[in-house]
Amino acid sequence: MEDELELVKGCRAGDNAARKSLYTLYSKRLLAVCYRYTGDIDVAHDLLHDGFIKIYKSISKFNYRGEGSLELWMSRLMANLSLDYLKQRKKMQEVIVQEEELPDVIELPEKELYEGISDVQLMLFVTELPTGYRTVFNLYVFEEKTHKEIASMLNINEHSSTSQLHRAKCMLAKRIKEYIRNEEK
Amino acid sequence: MKKNEDELTELFRSRLKKYEIPLQEEMWDKLESELSKPSPRKLYSACFIAIAAIFLLLFACSASVWMFIPQEEILSALSEGTVPVVEKRTAMVKAGKSILAELPVEKCDEQEDILKLEEVVESNIAQIQSDSAIDKAQADIRLKDSIRTLEYQLLEAMAQNQEENIDVQFKNEWTVGLTASIEKGKTISSVGDNLEQITINHKSPISFGISISKILSDNLSLESGLNYTLLRSESKDLSGATIDKQNIHFLGIPLKLNWTFINKKDFDVYLSAGGMLEECISPKNDNCSGSGDEQPISIDGLQCSLASSIGLQYNATQHLAFFAEPGVAYYFDDHTMASTIRRERPLNFNLRCGVKVMY
Numbered sequence: 001m002e003d004e005l006e007l008v009k010g011c012r013a014g015d016n017a018a019r020k021s022l023y024t025l026y027s028k029r030l031l032a033v034c035y036r037y038t039g040d041i042d043v044a045h046d047l048l049h050d051g052f053i054k055i056y057k058s059i060s061k062f063n064y065r066g067e068g069s070l071e072l073w074m075s076r077l078m079a080n081l082s083l084d085y086l087k088q089r090k091k092m093q094e095v096i097v098q099e100e101e102l103p104d105v106i107e108l109p110e111k112e113l114y115e116g117i118s119d120v121q122l123m124l125f126v127t128e129l130p131t132g133y134r135t136v137f138n139l140y141v142f143e144e145k146t147h148k149e150i151a152s153m154l155n156i157n158e159h160s161s162t163s164q165l166h167r168a169k170c171m172l173a174k175r176i177k178e179y180i181r182n183e184e185k
Numbered sequence: 186m187k188k189n190e191d192e193l194t195e196l197f198r199s200r201l202k203k204y205e206i207p208l209q210e211e212m213w214d215k216l217e218s219e220l221s222k223p224s225p226r227k228l229y230s231a232c233f234i235a236i237a238a239i240f241l242l243l244f245a246c247s248a249s250v251w252m253f254i255p256q257e258e259i260l261s262a263l264s265e266g267t268v269p270v271v272e273k274r275t276a277m278v279k280a281g282k283s284i285l286a287e288l289p290v291e292k293c294d295e296q297e298d299i300l301k302l303e304e305v306v307e308s309n310i311a312q313i314q315s316d317s318a319i320d321k322a323q324a325d326i327r328l329k330d331s332i333r334t335l336e337y338q339l340l341e342a343m344a345q346n347q348e349e350n351i352d353v354q355f356k357n358e359w360t361v362g363l364t365a366s367i368e369k370g371k372t373i374s375s376v377g378d379n380l381e382q383i384t385i386n387h388k389s390p391i392s393f394g395i396s397i398s399k400i401l402s403d404n405l406s407l408e409s410g411l412n413y414t415l416l417r418s419e420s421k422d423l424s425g426a427t428i429d430k431q432n433i434h435f436l437g438i439p440l441k442l443n444w445t446f447i448n449k450k451d452f453d454v455y456l457s458a459g460g461m462l463e464e465c466i467s468p469k470n471d472n473c474s475g476s477g478d479e480q481p482i483s484i485d486g487l488q489c490s491l492a493s494s495i496g497l498q499y500n501a502t503q504h505l506a507f508f509a510e511p512g513v514a515y516y517f518d519d520h521t522m523a524s525t526i527r528r529e530r531p532l533n534f535n536l537r538c539g540v541k542v543m544y
Contacts, residue, residue: 016217023213028205035206045212052216058378061429076380083376088518108192119200126197141198143380153376169193 004070011059019056026071027052030078032123037082037138039127047085051078079143083153086131102166106173113180125175133168140165236438240411243397357504357543360406362396364539368514371530377420383428387526388417394439396539404445412437412461416525433525435488437463443496453498457510463488488527490516494537504544510537 007025010018027048034044034051055074062073108114126134135154139145140161145153147161154161370389377383396410414435420428441459464487494512501507513534516527526533 016221019220020213020217023216027208027212029203031206031208032201032204036201036204041206044206048208049212049216049219053219054378056220061378073379077378080376080378080380106193108196111192114196119204122197122200123204126201137197141194142202145380149382152374152382153380155374172197173193 004067005064008059008062008064008070011056022055023052026074029071030074033075033078033142034082036123036126036142037079037135038085039129039131039134043085044082047078047081051081054081076143079138083135086135102170106166106169108173109177109180114176116183117176117179121179125172125179128175129168129171133164133171136161136164137168137172240395240397240409240438358400360396360398360400360408360541360543362398362410362508362539362541364392364394364396364410364412364537366392366394366510366535366537368392368526368533368535369530371526373529375420375524377422377428382423384421384423385524385529386419386421387524387529388419390414390416390526392537394539396439396541398443403448406443406445407440408443408457408459409438409440412439412463414463416527418525431523431525432467433465433523434467435463436466437461437488439492441492451500453496453500453506455496455498456493457496457512458491458493460489460491461514463490488516488519490514490527492535494535498541504542506541506543508539508541511535512537 007018007022011022030051031044031048034047035041038044038047051074055077058077062070064070126137129137136150139150139153140147147158147165150156150161151158156164368390370387372384372386375383375385392412392414394410394412396408398406398408400406412435414437416431416433416435418431420431422428439459439461441457443455443457445453445455447454492512492514494510496508496510498506498508511534513532516531516533518528518531
């Protein structure tokens, strides 16, 4: 906690060593945030770069509210930057053709089976989701936003947010089952 | 169902919340070099300030010439410079050619022409007086007719000469103007840095400028100048408390072509099309919730825009006009991270008004 505050103070003062420490501590995790939202690792690198410049320039705005608040602030800043990128490139307006009926009940295989799937693989499943589904899934699962908040943030209606989350989960469950089936062969 | 859904959410949340992707060392080097190098904005700013100074100087010179030197002097200076002597001579020769065909026109200016015309009148009089074959009454009539005709033609020649001078003198070639314009503002709902809901009120951008235009032909003119624009935005959270205020100042150089398609004595109607390059000269973000410090916003590139408008011009005098130009402008993406009205609504309506001095 002390260290975090010291880092913030150092960055505010423009101290290069403090900036580097902040970068070393959080850049890998923040890169994963950008990748999880955009689904494109090159874009995620660019956003990470821009995001850190923004962090250094606006760190005086940050109010320290205890342990973890710095990481949460930076992570949300990166998420917001990613959302801006997706909005600007109109990525969320991609039309998805849903050919098959979606089940009302999402069924996962036995826990022992999916526990073996690596984090890398799970991340890949998320990044391969259509942009709209992925965005709602990220905001709901990782930022813990309500459908009302998501609808307001993305300028969609609440029903659309609920529906996109359900579709995202169905796709993920399907991918998990397929993956396990392939592994068993 | 609920259980499985939660299970899936929990699986991804627990496994990916702290997920890390390894980075190459050179990423930090790139970031560090960008943080330490001087902004390219400084170079742009220097160029812009230089060009702006030139326009300002041109405007100041034009304005001072117009305001402090008496108009008669300007007009005579313009007429000397623009009316060739040969034209004046032609006017004289045309008028008098029926009886003055022998008049030598080489090397003559206006006064010499008139003197020579008078000499011819006198010699005609002498000739008529000395003609002994004609009786005195007829001689008087001929004499009077001859004098009247010559006087009339002399006056006509002088009047025509003056008209030609006036036509050339009042042909305006340059226009210098002062302008003010306003665009439509916009209020949007957005997401703050902390993923909180905010409302951003982008106030109507206002601009002031000086313009200099060169009249290329009866219908066409090329306009440039110097333009200052202020973009103001205010962010509020859901409770209505102001989070921050943003003021961005731009200095721009426009270039556009005006085509006049209605040209009456009192008013003109014209179409304008062109573009503008703008440099952000002072981006500031006044943080209201935190320390209250002013934060510089990262706007390093040049802002390019295209604009088109229809102009209505009221010519109050030969040299003074008022105009209003409703139009549209499109602002290209300058890849700035700051939320501005130009990013939120690239195509915007505007109204530009001003006053022009023509000479």
